[in-house]
Amino acid sequence: MLVLLPFAFAFAGAVCAAPPRAHKLVESVAPPRDWFNLGPAPADHVIPLRIALPQSDFDTLERHLYEISDPDHERYGAHLSKEEVEALVAPHPDSLRAVDAWLAEHGIPESACTRSPAKDWVSVNVPVSLAETMLDTTFHVWKHAVDEDQVVRTTSYSLPEHMHAHIELVQPTTFFSHMKNHRTTFRFSDSQSDAPSVPGETITVTNSDGTKILVDASCNTTITITCLKQLYNAVGYKPSATNGNEIALTGYLEQFANVEDLQLFYADQVPDALNSSFKVTLINGGQNNQTASEAGDEADLDVQFAFGLTFPTPGTFFSTGGSPPFIPDVDTPTDSNEPYTEWLDFVLAQHKVPQTISTSYGDDEQTVPISFAKRVCAGFAQLGARGTSLMFSSGDGGVGDGDPDPATQTCQTNDGRNVTKFIPGFPASCPFVTAVGGTINIPEVAVDFSGGGFSNYFSRPSYQDQAVTEFFATKLPKGTYAGLFNPNGRAIPDVSAESDKFRVFIGGQAFHIGGTSASSPTFAGFVSLLNDVRISHGRPSLGFLNPFLYSKGFAGLNDITVGNAPGCGTPGFNATSGWDPVTGLGTPNFAKLKDLVLSF
Structure with missing residues (x-):
């Protein structure tokens, strides 16, 4: 009782x-x-x-959000204050x-x-x-x-x-929503190794714009910080530790980022960062268990790569409780599995919020009541209006549900009708966040588990109209997968990044792991570097990214045109030139994006 x-x-x-x-x-x-x-x-x-x-006035907030996020608008970058946002909602x-x-x-x-x-x-x-x-x-x-x-x-x-x-x-x-499947989109690679990769031969990568870069050949078997900086053209860039730029990660489901693991990672890949750490903020009973056996695979992955890419930018790990399952005959004073709202309540109450935040968790959209999904999405819009860029993993099930094995995906509606449909993910389907899909290998191709598709809850936002209309008109044969997806829905993902064979340290040991839970903190790391560029030049942070990405930013992305992500008993969508529902607009070319974000 x-x-x-x-x-x-x-x-x-x-x-x-x-x-x-x-x-x-x-x-x-x-x-x-x-x-x-x-x-x-x-x-x-x-x-x-x-x-x-x-x-009371969310429509006005949304109008402000789009104006201050549009690089062609005179109000671009005029982010709202905490008090201004609160007055509108x-x-x-x-x-x-x-x-x-x-x-x-x-x-x-x-x-x-x-x-x-x-x-x-x-x-x-x-x-x-x-x-x-x-x-x-x-x-x-x-x-x-x-x-x-x-x-x-x-x-x-x-x-x-x-x-x-x-x-x-x-x-x-x-x-x-099944909270154990409010999942870390996490997977161990088939190959695991305790030996660090040794740079050897180089691979010449020709980007979609014809430019060439050199990447260590070892990056085809092991992804490191060096690999990502080479591949995404950021070698030699050093961000400021003191200009006010910050990056943060969210952790749920009792995931703890282990500091000792981070030091092992730094010794292996970012020696300049040795003995540095990050701030931990506990929310709603969140914990920070530093016992080695309690090290969280998702938390370690996120922290090591996001903070490794952006060192010495100050980093924060938000540990949010409130989502464990419960047994009703045990003394449990709460039964909450809505941690996004707990996290949002806390973060929106702060006067200063990190400019870049990555989240590697999600649910099948259909398991979240539409009314609740829309309110959570509105909370993300509030953060965007205040100048924060939000990245979310697009999922690991291709066009299907979160099961990474296409053979065991159910792909049926959750409304009692049991109709076969492609299953988009949430919060990636929220139009006010940037959904990050996955790639693999050097040169990059789409990874076969990259989550993508079209929302059944949110209509296509105007910033996607041109790119997605072109996809349907010229890239997807008419009638393909008719009835399996909503062609008028918000399209997923927006962008992508490497998502497999990441060398991380968990519980004192090195592993290769992957998932779009790797691509989201990776892309967020490069967004944080871009925010560093702008802030160091006296500009406001990028804030809500998508209007920029679809109007100008795509010119600083590497278009991924090879690969597909199967699911629901189908080959799924294909990667193709331009936007596609596997890799979005593509992966970052930091040097080009750096110039772009200083052009307005």
Whole structure:
């Protein structure tokens, strides 16, 4: 039996006092695939409800975001302040009053609530019995068929009709995202080695613009910091440690970046960085376990390559808790698997946010309720408006679900119809982030697991119109995969980078690993170097990247035209000239991008 939070007892007597209200359905979902109902949830189990209030002027925020991110607009780089962003997304006072009154009706005092910086989210811990009354629903315990994770959820909920104008969504209710598959897109290479690669012969790489660069031949078997700087034309560039530029990484699912592993990596690949480290920020119960056996493969990979590429730029690792599975007969005061909102609440509350942030985690888009996905995406837009560039891995399942083995992908809709469809990933599908796909080998070709495709939740943003329209008109034969994807959806990925055979140190040992979890911190590293260029020249940071990438930045990218990423029993899409849903616009050519970002 769960131990209730102290104030939960106060709610119990107030439920009967709440006046009866006619409820109207807010959301209903089909029982998701692979989740099985074990029966009613314990009445005294505590749920951390997050209540989203409508953002009063998000349309204006979005307009500002596109203007200040368009290098041809006179307002380019005029990022908004924390206070300006909060004013645009703050709920209307009527909504604040209505939600407060509704909570009070159920005996929930103001002192029991916590609020996001803009007050557009209200969080309160309540027992199941009260949540069921508030939402006119019944919560059950659900168990996942594969790994036996258990969550307390419902398949529908309602609100009093007069509250629909004041509440957009309440979670966790219908949120069945499988958090072990809110995955680090991580994979060990078939070959693992404890021996450092030794530079030998060189390979001449001819970029898509005809320029040539030399890359150590060893980079075809082992990717190092040196390899990436050679391949992406950044050899010799040294960023500032003191100009205010910062880079950050996010960590979830109890992933800890090990400092001793980082020192081994630096000794192996970045000797100038030896004895330097990074800042760790703990959010929502996040941890920083430095025991060697607890070293996180994803966290070590992200930290070693992002901070190795950008040394001595100050780096931060955000360790966010709140996403472990729970067993409902264990004392668990919270049951939250929405860590993006916990992280967003924290970061948006800061007056200074790192200019570049990479995240190597994601879900199948369809497992995230569309209302929740759109609110999280709106949070990313707020960061973009404040001048932060956000990179997300595009996933490791090609056009399919996150299973990297095409033979075992289900590729069926999660709405009870079980229709075969390509499965895009989230948050990569959010139009306000930069989705990073993967390449392999020297010269580069598309890696066969690079996640890509088209969102079913978000429409195609205008910055993609020309590139994606050209792809459909001249690169994809008419009728190819008809019905398997949404041709009007936000297209994924935007860009790409090397994503396999990365030499990392985990638990004191060297391994080769890969995944688009390697390409996202890699691309972010070069974005941070570009921010260093701009800041050192008195310019504002790049902020939201995509309007720049699609209008001018593509000229500083290496177009990848070979390879494909299969999935769902198909060969998937092909890499081709121009934008494609495997490698996006291509991989970075830092020297060319450096000139481009100083041209406006």
